[in-house]
Amino acid sequence: MEIVTLPPTAQGPATWFTGDVWFDVLAGPPAPSRLRVNRVRFAPGARTFWHRHAAGQSLHVTQGVARVGTRDGRVVELRPGQTVWCPPDEWHWHGARPDAFMEHLAMWETTDARDGSETTWAEAVTTDQYEATPEEADR
Template sequence: MKFTTATPTGAGPAAQFTGNVWFDVIVAGQEPSRVRVNTVRFAPGAHTFWHRHVLGQTLHVVAGVALVGTRDGVVFEAHPGETVVCPPGEEHWHGATPELFMQHLAIWETDGSDAPETTWLEEVTEEQYSAARTRSA
């Protein structure tokens, strides 16, 4: 068994996030594990850019209401205790509602290669972020 030291909280870079976002690395995939886990906190209105993960991503909502958008224009709401699974290669974005802070656990894996596990794409437009929401899939 091994205890690890917490890393300092990081700010989400402006090239990947709109608004104020902070993250704490929980698990960084020490060999042979390839899993990554971050606690991510979004200020009201903050959200990611479009992106995709080689092996998919799982989001577990801890506080607030998460918005998760897909390329077909659907924006899902996820509430505390709910988990959203984004399949491998699916382009998506996620973040907070305009009214509330939101916190989730982001869980994803690498494929063991030198290729990036996440491909970051363009910024989410205001129209995409503000689209009508649906409660669940």
Template sequence: MEQLATPPTAKAPAERFTGDVWVDGIITALPPARLTAATVRFSPCARTAWHRHALGQTLHVTEGLGIVASRDGTVIVMRPGDTVHTPPGEWHWHGAAPDHFMNHLALSESSDTPHTPDVEWGEHVTDEEYATAARAI
């Protein structure tokens, strides 16, 4: 058994996020395990860029009100206690509602496949795409 060091809170990179987003890493896969977990805090209107995970992603909301949307137009409003899973390869984004902060646990697995990124990042979510999804609230 080992107590792991707690990494410092990090500002999410602007090339992958819009708005103020902060990340607290919980664990990065320690082989043979593949789990990566973090607490992510979004300010109102903040969001990820479009992205997809090689092995999918699970989000569990701990506070606030959020949105997750996929390329096919599916929008899910997330509230505390809600858990949303995006399957492997599904392009999606997630973030806070326009007038609320949102915190979630982000859980994903690292791939064992060489030269395959665990996460593939795409373009930023436009203000129009965000506004369309936010209408579901």
């Protein structure tokens, strides 16, 4: 057993996020573990840029209402207790609704390279993409 010292809360960089976003690393153990878990807090209207994960990503909403979108234009809203799976290499974004804060757990695996290349970042989500009419995720 090993007690792990985790880094302090960090603000999400403007190269990955629109709006105010803060995250805490909850799990990032050394090799051979590949698990990564961050608690991410989004201010109203804040969201990620488009990105994809080599091994996929699970998002579990703990507070507020999340919006998650994909390149085909689909946007879903998720409530506390709901989880969405974004398969490997699926371009997606996630963030808070325009009128409320949101918190989720972001869970993914590193690649063998362990150099951050498991996530590929792209351009910012446009206002039109973010404001697309969302559908409710099934409960």
